[in-house]
Amino acid sequence: MMMIRIPTAFMEEWAKEHVKALVVGALEAARELLVEFTYSIALVGGGACILLWLGGWDKGKKWAGILLMVNVLIKFLLG
DSSP states (O other): OOOOOOOHHHHHHHHHHHHHHHHHHHHHHHHHHHHHHHHHHHHHHHHHHHHHHHTTOTTHHHHHHHHHHHHHHHHHHHO
């Protein structure tokens, strides 16, 4: 049986590249999840605030606007 020797420097470089790609991919997925989650919160929370404003809660319109602006800010910052 013939043994093939792979230089350790090659293996280290290969491992570094793959770990870096894995970490970058995980961070991009987390960013995408955060952006979509804030959109869901703004949509549901803003709708609830508007309904409560129609029901008589004076600050409902204000909080719906705040939720919308936070969503826009997070989308702007995270892309």
